[in-house]
Amino acid sequence: MNRKEILSVNGLSKVYKGEGFKVEALKQISFRLETGEMIAIMGTSGSGKSTLLNILGALDEPTAGVIKINGQHSKDMFQEPKASLYRRDNIGFIFQSFHLLKDLSVEENISLPLILKGEEKSLITPKVNQVIELMGLTDWRKHRPVQLSGGQQQRVAIGRAIIAAPPIILADEPTGNLDFNTSRDILNALVDMKQQLNQSIILVTHDANVATYADRVLxxxxGSIVDEYKCGAENDLEYILEKFKTITERLTV
Ligand SMILES: Nc1ncnc2c1ncn2[C@@H]1O[C@H](COP(=O)(O)OP(=O)(O)OP(=O)(O)O)[C@@H](O)[C@H]1O
Ligand SMILES: [Mg+2]
Structure with missing residues (x-):
């Protein structure tokens, strides 16, 4: 599939200030994301990964820097109501702890973004059916989240993130609460989805194994991007582990 730039981030900085503290959580971050590309972000705890995702999702405002979507920069993208519209049209979120609505069924949770968009019911049903099938949830569509395993709940969360076909999916430790086999299934589902829908994914992880599913690792x-790795070698895992080890060793010297 043709690739083009969907997102560019230039000189993004974030300073948290409070009484008696000042944290530079992001220091002049710049990178580009293409359509159909998955970028993994690996970093030590407190290195600014969640801060970056929150800003890219317009849940938090940067101190400096420019974010462009499809080459367009909107100065007030962090102010309501623009921030909500930006999220609705561009972003799907997947979190470590699923964040499903407990009183709604699987199909209701998945359809939520379309309902919020005011889409007609006759258009919602076929889309929900397609996503439920893609996520392997056909037998669970009437279940509530509490009746599902962690992996199944994360599939629902992914279904909800992709149903409105946002060009960018932001995932913060999406497999952090799942065992090895379930994580592999979820990651394969994300890769399938990205290929079928040409979506782009930014995925934060501590796990080098998870990062091997990406096209590129930052x-x-x-608060800075200190290294980058392009996946595609047979021994991606070794390279990623080695680079990450070098970074964490720098911490202790
Ligand atoms: N709302 C906030 N107010 C003040 N400081 C904050 C706030 N949110 C994050 N920070 C600080 O910013 C830095 C980056 O935090 P962030 O949550 O982005 O790290 P992270 O890379 O996601 O870490 P982890 O791997 O532990 O999730 C940390 O030093 C953190 O204490
Ligand atoms: Mg975090």
Whole structure:
């Protein structure tokens, strides 16, 4: 599939200030994301990964820097109501702890973004059916989240993130609460989805194994991108582990 730039981030900085503290969570971050590309972000705890995702999702405002979607920069993208519209049209979120609505069924949780968009019911049903099938949830569509395993709940969360076909999926430790086999299934589902729908994914992870599913890995340390790795070799895992080890060793010297 043709690739083009969907997102560009230039000189993004975030300073948290409060009484008696000042944290530079992001220091002049710049990178580009293409359509159909999956970028993994690996970094030590506190290196600014969640801060970056929150800003890219317009849940938080940067101190400096420019974000462009499809080459367009909107100065007030962090102010309501623009921020909500930006999220609705561009972003799907997947979190470590699923964030499903407990009183709604699987199909209701998945259809939520379309309902919020005001889409007609006759258009919602076929889309929900397609996503439920893609996520392997056909037998669980009437279940509530509490009746599902962690992996199944994460499939629902992914279904909800992709149903409105947002060009960008932001995933913060999406497999952090799942065992090895379930994580592999979820990651394969994300890769399938990205290929079928040409969506782009930014995935934060501590796990080098998870990062091998990405096209590219950005390594974060202390608010900066300190290294990058393009996946595609047979021994991606070894390279990623080695680079990450070098970064964490730098911490202890
Ligand atoms: N709302 C906030 N107010 C003040 N400081 C904050 C806030 N959110 C994050 N920070 C600080 O910013 C830095 C980056 O935090 P962030 O949550 O982005 O790290 P992270 O890379 O996601 O870490 P982890 O791997 O532990 O999730 C940390 O030093 C953190 O304490
Ligand atoms: Mg985090």
């Amino acid at each position: 390594f974060f340390h202390d």
